[in-house]
Amino acid sequence: MSDPLVIAIPSKGRLQEKTEALFQAGGLVVEKPGGSRNYRGRLSGFDDVEIAFLSASEIARELGAGRVHLGVTGEDLVRETVPDADRRIALAAPLGFGRADVVVAVPVAWIDVSSMEDLDDVAAGYRAAHGRRLRIATKYWNLTERFFASHGIALYRIVESLGATEGAPAAGLADAIVDITTTGSTLRANHLKILEDGVILRSEANLAVSLRAAWPQPARTAAGRIVTALPVAGIAGGLERALPRIETAS
């Protein structure tokens, strides 16, 4: 028996519910022996498949490291957590849930700021006016740095935010934020507005394929069977396109 195909699925929250529902809809039964505390499970009818229950950001990391073959996680986490993500992970298909936009938002009271160009100008003049750099609160360090660099903005500081990012500007901890939003209602409740060109990424949950994992033929076959069973448009084609990109260094 060869090494098992490892599929990582979210261990908690809405992503878990939606993923399990998707698997069920495809007639795939995830068995979790030993109840909800167990971190490894199986897929009924597949001898060589192992299910790993991980947090969504752990799934992104494990896919990038090649320790799991397939995983369900958000594109935002893949792009934030994994360096050089496009060479390590292929997004086979969006799954239609877990939607979240990563956006740049500023106080509504900043009536003079509506675009990244405005923010660039404010950042450039900030130190002279306030004796410090403009501060952006976020937990998306990498996405923020890349996006700001793509707009030529260098003169700002990131303030690490470990929760309730949207409250940082009113509390005086930061001037603006980069955070995820689904409906925008949390931003509005905190008197923040999204910049016109401030959408960094429109993210949703994806079936992601590790390009760094070992992919012996039995694993490919099993992955093909499972993916074909899932009722998601284009997902089998997505896997087919991903597999030839796998690095066969080992």
Next chain:
Amino acid sequence: MPPAPDKAGGRLARLFGEAGATWLDLPVLHPVDPFLEAAGEDIRRRIFVTEGASGERFCLRPDFTIPVCRHHLAAGSGPARYAYEGLVFRRQAAGAPERLETGFEAIGGADEAEDDASTLALAADGVAALGATGLAVSIGDIGLFTALLSALNLPDAWRRRLRRSFGVPALMAANLARLAEPNGSENTAVDEEFADAARAGDAKALETLVAETLAGQGYMPGTGRTAAEIAGRYLDQRALSETHLDPAILRVLEAYLALEYPLAEAGDRLAAFAADAGLDLAGPLALFAARAAAIAERVPTDTIRFAGGFGRPLDYYTGLVFQITAAGSDDPVAGGGRYDRLMDMLGAPSPVPAIGFAIRLDRLDGGGGEGAR
């Protein structure tokens, strides 16, 4: 290439010592904050960051200027000169992430023209002492460019934008093109009462509205942008949306950025340029002439060229910038400049003039190696 032992002094210890420098043996690891505060968050992508035992963030020094300035601040002394040699560390797509540099910083000197000239001359002497031949020096002047923007009476927002494009030709071209085309897009995504106050040109009323909004939405007073600042910039932007960079001014800027002269004639040519454009640049041009004369006493001026567009985008550079190339390669073997605003950013109670340079030993050393290209 093996690094030279730090403690024993570097290859140029004697030359720098004669120039009055104290030799510094600085740590490799430094708190990351001063680097990010001075150069902005963007530099984080190019430096190596690590953590101390209690979570404090350090970086491997990406250059020596900020460590030397911090040393000077901590020492709390008056004017001083420093020299160093050691590895610096930068993440880059190609090439080794560490390289050997030696350099010199003069902090607190009062005579800008003399300090500029002696520092530039010392860099040229240092490079020559390391065996480089066929030296060519390029110089630029950030102070002169900033003065030009002021003399052209450009709006603050435009000045800021052009200043932070200075020395990055592609960005400068894009920004000039952007300012030259009619803008037309007034910011319409604001409430009607704000727009009414703005249309009435009532700055005070607009400021009051913004202040009430900030207070009503629970913003901590005194922690960020003020109502006056927001209202002021809104009115400025509104005015700018109806205008664009005058073609005549655009031509002046483009002509200035394309200027290139041997240093010996640059002063006269720049004076003629200012007169033609009807601009008063007397102050900065007097400094330029004094500096050029002081340089001519020390360095053969036929090796030095001034370029109007040569500069650096970082806002702590304020005056002279220069770089030196040697025969056989266009990659600079030394670079330096005046950074009168850096000490202040690092916490000095008042601005401190400073200038310095670094020499790329990796491009000079080890005949047959990279330096021999």
